[in-house]
Amino acid sequence: MSKRDYYEVLGVGKTAAADEIKKAYRKVAMQYHPDRNPGDKTAEEKFKEAAEAYEVLSDADKKAQYDRFGHAGVSGNGRGNGGYGGGMNMDDIFSQFGDIFGEDVFGSFFNGGARGGGGRGSQRARGTRGSNLRIKLKLTYEEIAKGVTKNIKVKKYVGCTTCNGSGAKDSGSVQTCGTCGGSGQVRKVTSTFLGQMQTVTTCPNCNGEGSTITAKCGSCKGEGRVYGEETVTIDIPAGVQEGMQLNISGRGNAGERGGAPGDLIILVEEEPHKELQREGLNVVFDLHLSFPEAAFGANVEVPTIDGRAKIKIPAGTQSGKIFRLKGKGFPAVNSYEKGDQLVHVNIWTPQELTSEEKSMLEKLAKSPNFQPNPDKNQKSFFDKVREMFQ
Template sequence: KDKNSTQTCSTCGGNGQVRRVQNTFLGQMQTVATCPDCNGEGSTVTAKCGGCKGDGRVYGEETVSIDIPAGVQEGMQLNVSGKGNAGERGGSNGDLIILVEEEAHKELHREGLNVAYELHLSFTDAVFGTQAEVPTIDGRAKIKIPAGTQSGKIFRLKGKGFPAVNSYEKGDQLIQVSIWTPQQLSTEEKAALEKLSSSPNFTPQPEKSERNFFDRIKDLFQ
């Protein structure tokens, strides 16, 4: 309230510390602690401000704009120097700590720097091959699906993942094929498939060169 309304703390005599003597079975023990009345400042305020009660700070809110670096992940912390709480009695301001939380995407799933996407293909597209359009973090991209693609096949789009923070490194986009099986068939469709089911080409014949399920799962986390 008044810059001249301060006086030397009567508790510590201006030292900011108080000494206490305790009697123990080993004799007297002396300890030094911060003065509880002046909080170590050595002086107290006699005419305190009605707004801050002599603390020099009041509650308030401020909106600040910050730059979010590319590639930040869930749980990362961003530090904005000097934008935290005001220091006591004119002291330095603290920092503003911002915790990053990610919102889930309806189609893409993040795995570190990599992006995973499940591509649903019809049985005929998997047999004959096709060109599919998939979402990426940069928009949409087209990929070629070769004839005879198996369910679980993983395609990799190099460099289509997230960038590393403060680095030139980039992740990839992993596209896993899931072949959709129809649940309802007409009489004609059932007859056609029953006729084809006896063909040797419709009998599972996995090749030894094909990667198994567990190897493909490992690819998702590399």
């Protein structure tokens, strides 16, 4: 099933500013929020779809890639089923975007929400989000043309398995924050000439986590993560280009103390081909023909990204002639368009000649048919050449 356009999901245009995108996301997310639609799977999927769209359109780099390449530019084989949003669970979404819904909005409207005692909307994000990782991935022409699945080893911060990312020595080492009472927020009421004003700020004692650690995990020293290695499976779509970035959500560095992980950003590099060159969607090959082959015509084989192909060279082919092999180029990432292969003909001039060869060429040089004249019938010239080489 194809994904809907992200701008359509949020109901904004491509020129929408960051504030407009944020406002639109909040509106859609509030409409389909699980606390407002308990047990409604359709609403839950639309809620995740909106989070997926916002995750891309709220990030300038991801938005630029999406505008240029569509879904292929911002997809990969990330967590779960391999994209944004759809591979995120509810905790991921609220951890990353919970602040957009406002402070305790669902706790006040729904008296505790689905989780009780504060609802989803008021739940504070745990820990610190991990940083993004950038890696370069070299691809051959053949891999680019057909698409490929790569398994790569990435050195990065991963969640600590000893404490399951909590950073605590054991469950008894995690205590409710005494400053905020576990809410992660501190409320302050001040009197002004307009009356009493209430402000809500992040708890300075627990940094909004709602809990504190009395004894740190010995393996990760309280960070909830350790430096290690992870094998990541990446689906590369056909038609990617040099310099293109693929963003894989949640496969970057693990966050501290259970925080959301960062993203893995793949920078595509093309391995040079020993015979072919790329020009956009087209592939270019320089074909060198001997003088007799160009004069008499010939059947030759040329390399393509799909293997080798035979082409017929007509008699009298001139240097600089371009033959086009339809559909033998690269596919476009975000459409059904496909490039061609262009075969540039070059006539090879011998650099060393025997005395007999020089004598034959000297005779030819005296013939008027040997002089360049595109408008003249050169049939008699070809006949003479055939006789000389028979």
